[in-house]
Amino acid sequence: MQGAVAVLDGAAVNLALFVACALSGIPFSHRTMDFAGLLPPLTVGAAIVSGAYQGRTLLSPLASAARGGRAMLYAASAGMFVLFAVKATQDVSRAASVTGVLLGICLVAVCRMVVAIHVRGTCNAVAERILLIEDGARCADVAWARRAEARTMGLEPDADDPFMLGRIGDLMHRMDRVVVCCPEDRRERWAEVLKSFDARGEIIDAQVDRLGVIGAGRVGNRGTLVVAAHPLAPHHRIVKRGFDLVFSLAALVLLSPVFAIVALAILREDRGPVLFRQDRLGQGNRTFRMLKFRSMRVDQCDTKADRLTSRDDPRVTRVGQFIRATSIDELPQLVNVLTGQMSIVGPRPHAPMAKAGTKLYWQVDRRYWERHALKPGLTGLAQVRGHRGATDHEDHLRARLQADLEYRNGWSIWRDLRIVLATIRVLIHPRAY
Numbered sequence: 001m002q003g004a005v006a007v008l009d010g011a012a013v014n015l016a017l018f019v020a021c022a023l024s025g026i027p028f029s030h031r032t033m034d035f036a037g038l039l040p041p042l043t044v045g046a047a048i049v050s051g052a053y054q055g056r057t058l059l060s061p062l063a064s065a066a067r068g069g070r071a072m073l074y075a076a077s078a079g080m081f082v083l084f085a086v087k088a089t090q091d092v093s094r095a096a097s098v099t100g101v102l103l104g105i106c107l108v109a110v111c112r113m114v115v116a117i118h119v120r121g122t123c124n125a126v127a128e129r130i131l132l133i134e135d136g137a138r139c140a141d142v143a144w145a146r147r148a149e150a151r152t153m154g155l156e157p158d159a160d161d162p163f164m165l166g167r168i169g170d171l172m173h174r175m176d177r178v179v180v181c182c183p184e185d186r187r188e189r190w191a192e193v194l195k196s197f198d199a200r201g202e203i204i205d206a207q208v209d210r211l212g213v214i215g216a217g218r219v220g221n222r223g224t225l226v227v228a229a230h231p232l233a234p235h236h237r238i239v240k241r242g243f244d245l246v247f248s249l250a251a252l253v254l255l256s257p258v259f260a261i262v263a264l265a266i267l268r269e270d271r272g273p274v275l276f277r278q279d280r281l282g283q284g285n286r287t288f289r290m291l292k293f294r295s296m297r298v299d300q301c302d303t304k305a306d307r308l309t310s311r312d313d314p315r316v317t318r319v320g321q322f323i324r325a326t327s328i329d330e331l332p333q334l335v336n337v338l339t340g341q342m343s344i345v346g347p348r349p350h351a352p353m354a355k356a357g358t359k360l361y362w363q364v365d366r367r368y369w370e371r372h373a374l375k376p377g378l379t380g381l382a383q384v385r386g387h388r389g390a391t392d393h394e395d396h397l398r399a400r401l402q403a404d405l406e407y408r409n410g411w412s413i414w415r416d417l418r419i420v421l422a423t424i425r426v427l428i429h430p431r432a433y
Contacts, residue, residue, distance in 0.1 A: 002053040002055075002058070005053060005058060005112065005115060006044050006047070006048075006053060008111050008112075008115065009040075009043055009044055009047060009068060009071075009108055009111070009112075010040035010041070010043065010044055011040075012104065012107040012108045012111050013039050013040045013043050013072065013075075013104045013107075013108065014040055015107060016100050016101075016103035016104035016106075016107050017039060017096075017100040017103075017104065019100075019103060020096045020097075020099040020100030020103055021096050021100070023096075023099065024095055024096040024099065038075075038078075038079040039072075039075050039076065039079055039100075039101075039104070042074075042075035042078050042079055043071050043072050043075040043104075043108070044071075045075070046070075046071035046072075046074040046075045046078070047067065047068060047071035050067055050070060050071055050074070051067065052064070052067035052068055052070075052071050054176070055128030055129065055176045055177075056128065056176075058112075058115070058116060058119065059116055059119060059128070060116060061112070061113040061116040061117055062113075064112040064113065064115070064116045065108075065109035065110070065112045065113045065116075066109075068108040068109055068111075068112045069105040069106075069108055069109045071108075072101065072104050072105045072108050073101070073105060076097075076101040076104075080097075128176045128177060129146075129174060129175050129176045129177070130142060130144070130145035130146065130175065130176065130177045130178075130179060131145065131146050131147075131148060131171065131172055131175045131177070131178045131179070131199075132145045132146070132147045132148065132179050132181070133148050133150055133155070133171075133178065133179070133180045133181070133182075133190075134147065134148070134149050134150060134181050134182075135150035135151065135155070135157070135180060135181065135182035135183075135186060135190070136150075136151065136182055136183050136186070137181040137182055137183060137204075138181060139179060139181040139204060140181075140204070145179075146175075148171060150182075153171075155167065155168055155171070157186065157189040157190045157192070157193040158189070158193075159189070159192050159193055159196070165193065165196060168193065168197070169197060172197050172199055175199045176199060176200065177199060177200045177201075177202060178194060178197070178199050178200070178201050178202070179202045179203075179204060180194065180201070180202070180203050180204070181203075181204040182203070187203050187205075190203055191203060207225075208225070211225060211227050212227055213225045213226065213227055214226050214227065214228070214229060215229070228373075230373065231373050231374055231408050231409065231411060232374070232411055236411065236413075239413050240343060240411075240413065240416070241340075243344065243413060243416060244337050244338075244343050244344050245338070247337075247344050247420075248334045248335075248337040248338045248344065249338065251334050252334050252335075252338070255331060255334075258328065258331065259331065259332075262274075262293055262319075262323060262328060262331075263293075265319045266293065266294055266317075266319055269317055269318065269319050270297065270298060270317065272294060272297075272298035273294055273298070274293065274294060275291055275292070275293065275294060275332055276291070276292045276293065276294040276295070276296070277289045277290070277291060277292075278290050278292070278351065279351065279352065280349035280350060280351060280352075280376065281349060281350055281351070281352055281372060281376075282341055282342070282349060282372070282375065282376055283372060283373070283374060283375045283376070284372060284373075285369065285372050287352065288336070288341045288342075288349075290333060290336060290341075290342075290349055291332035291333055291335055291336055292329050292330060292332055292333070293323055293328065293329040293331065293332060294320070295316055295317060295319070295320025295321075295323055295324050295329050296315045296316055296317065296320055297315055297316075297317060326427060327427045330378060333378050334378065337378060340375075341375070342375055342376050342377060342378060343374070343375040343376070343377050343378070344377060344378050344379070344416065344420065345377045345378070345379055345380060345381075345407075345415075345416040345419045345420065346374050346375050346376050346377025346378075346380055346407070347371040347372075347374060347376055347377060347380055347382070347404040347407070347408070348376060348377060348379075348380055348382065348383065348388075348400075349376035354391070355391070356391040356392075356393065356394045356396060356397035357391070357392065357393050357394050359394060361391075361397055364394045364397050364398065364401075365397070365398060365401055367401065367405060368397075368401060370405060370408065371401065371404040371405060371408060373408060374407075374408055374411075379419060379420065379423040380403070380404065380407060380419065381403040381404065381406060381407040381415075381419060382399070382400040382403035382404055382407075383423065383426060384419055384422040384423055384426055385399075385403055386426065387399045387400040387403060388426075
């Protein structure tokens with residue numbers, strides 16, 4: 001796998017430089033081709049040094065693309081240094097070189113992303129060489145992993161026996177990961193042995209699955225099991241917040257005439273307050289006051305969300321029927337987005353005591369609370385898939401929760417943009433009443 005990607009990297013760099021020279025009208029006999037000849041091996045070398053061919057890296061589209069593009073940039077810098085050292089830079093076309101390098105970075109990144117997506121989609125972690133050592137316990141079924149039965153092969157985790165360590169080392173040669181499944185009383189011995197080898201060593205523990213452990217950490221001199229982390233990396237949070245600010249400000253300005261018309265219509269119908277505030281669960285399970293255009297009669301507003309709205313609900317005003325059916329009643333939440341309580345895209349905020357059928361939401365599925373790791377959204381993946389309106393049955397909530405968790409675990413700014421665009425076609429929905 002690693003060799004195939006290295007060949008692909010070299011081919012992508014070559015193609016980019018030949019295209020750049022062709023576009024610049026440079027003949028193949030030009031000195032610029034000397035620079036082109038240097039780049040492929042330099043790129044592969046830089047990729048090897050930077051770990052761009054590690055199994056785990058090749059399985060991640062973004063990590064693989066980033067490291068491949070970075071290797072190309074390092075190679076270009078090294079290539080220019082070589083040409084400068086031999087005083088050949090004056091004979092090299094700067095335009096063709098810059099174009100070739102930029103095109104090469106793009107090609108290498110795209111090729112690596114395609115490979116990573118293909119590998120993950122067809123054979124999952126086949127890019128990693130995994131050894132499963134079963135010592136009195138059965139490991140997980142991993143079709144592409146090499147399996148070794150410790151007792152059958154006479155393997156013993158004995159740090160006082162260098163010959164035994166040598167046998168285990170021969171077995172682990174060229175492996176990326178070594179996973180041991182053994183009884184609890186033998187884990188400490190295997191841990192001591194695994195630390196002496198040049199591969200990632202892991203020990204299967206049933207408690208990891210029970211607790212949903214995602215990593216390990218330390219507090220002072222004590223080890224910890226990491227069971228939760230923010231779904232978004234710090235730089236992703238900055239990107240998402242920037243998008244929220246720009247979008248909400250622009251939308252508030254552009255939709256100000258709509259705000260004015262709706263406010264006048266509400267006032268004209270019953271002269272009550274224009275806005276309606278209701279407590280909803282936000283990020284980190286903290287409650288906040290969510291804003292909506294008032295769509296119910298003043299004396300019948302459900303401030304605690306104890307009763308779900310039904311079709312032909314007598315509490316809903318005539319203006320309310322229209323703004324609820326078209327989702328216009330949700331527009332004031334742009335202010336919640338601007339103040340940081342909500343996001344443009346995210347799981348929709350629910351009332352604390354909302355029910356699906358006769359059960360509270362978290363009684364239907366204990367994973368319900370996991371959706372609150374992100375800010376609630378004005379729209380979301382569940383909404384564009386048609387999961388909106390009343391939750392009369394438990395399955396209504398399960399469908400929404402599945403979409404919310406899928407969004408939580410696979411966020412990208414491009415997905416946010418696609419959801420915003422897809423929201424336009426579901427603004428009017430038969431379950432919105």
